[in-house]
Amino acid sequence: MIASLRGRLLEKHPNFVIIDAGGVGYAVTVPVSTFSHIGGIGEEVRLLIYTHVREDTLALYGFGGGREKELFEKLITISGIGPRLAVTILSGLPTDELLDSIRVGDAKRLTRIPGVGRKTGERIALELREKLESLDTDERPEGVSLSDAMQQDVVSTLVNLGCNRAAADKAVRKAVAEGVAVEFELLFRRSMELISR
Structure with a gap:
């Protein structure tokens, strides 16, 4: 089982990346x-990996930090949520907002994520509420560049x-785009x- 992967970033696409590790x-x-914090093509990156093995496929799912990976692993324990939907859920809301929605049982907010219907949203809120204590500490993804770290610090300060x-994230992104x-x-x-x- 692959637990982490370190190597040079070869390709970067919105839903997957290709990492050259040892010539593979x-x-x-x-x-x-994770995509937004991973760095640029040619840079050395490190991701925590969840290895999903089925009889017909082997798939790798990567995360910039342990908190995000742990939430992913908790999501896939819920009936009807596989790894692809779990990644979609993690992509649908920032991790803190997702955790807040689960904590307060806001299934309606969860249903705004593509692929999450009413029943799935309710199941997520109900089944994960007790399991969230280990995810309460904030964590910065590994391999984040100084400017990304600074952006996260500004967002945290604003919050x-x-x-x-969401407003803080949007404002910081716009300010960064302005140079x-x-x-x-x-x-x-x-x-x-x-x-x-």
């Missing part, structure tokens, strides 16, 4: 959060100041300006 290119399915996480991501303070101030509009 491994296709690894990743959620959006700690009372901003909505403001040179220093934490500048990125923070510009993000605050964008949120207050």
Whole structure:
């Protein structure tokens, strides 16, 4: 069983990446959060791996951090949720929002994720609520570049100041797109300006 994979990033696609490790290119399915933090083509990356083996396939699912992988593993214990749907669920909401939805039993919010119907949303909220204690600590994915880490720090700071996480993420991304991501303070101030509009 493959537990982690370290190597050079060969290809990067929205739902999978190819990593060259020891001359072998491994296709690894990743959620959006891991995809957005993995780095650029040619860079060395490390992913935690869940190896899914069936009689006809071997599939690798990669995660930037243990918290995300653990949530994935808990999701696939629920009847009707396989690895592909679990990745879709992790991609559908930021991890903190997904955990909050499960904690408060907000099945309606979960049904906004493609592929999650009313019954599946209710099952997720009901079955995972007790299992979430180990996932309460915040974690930054491994292999995140300084600018990605800085962006996450700005988002966390904005959320700690009372901003909505989705609005904070959007503002930080927009500020980065404007070229403001040179220093934490500048990125923070510009993000605050964008949120207050």
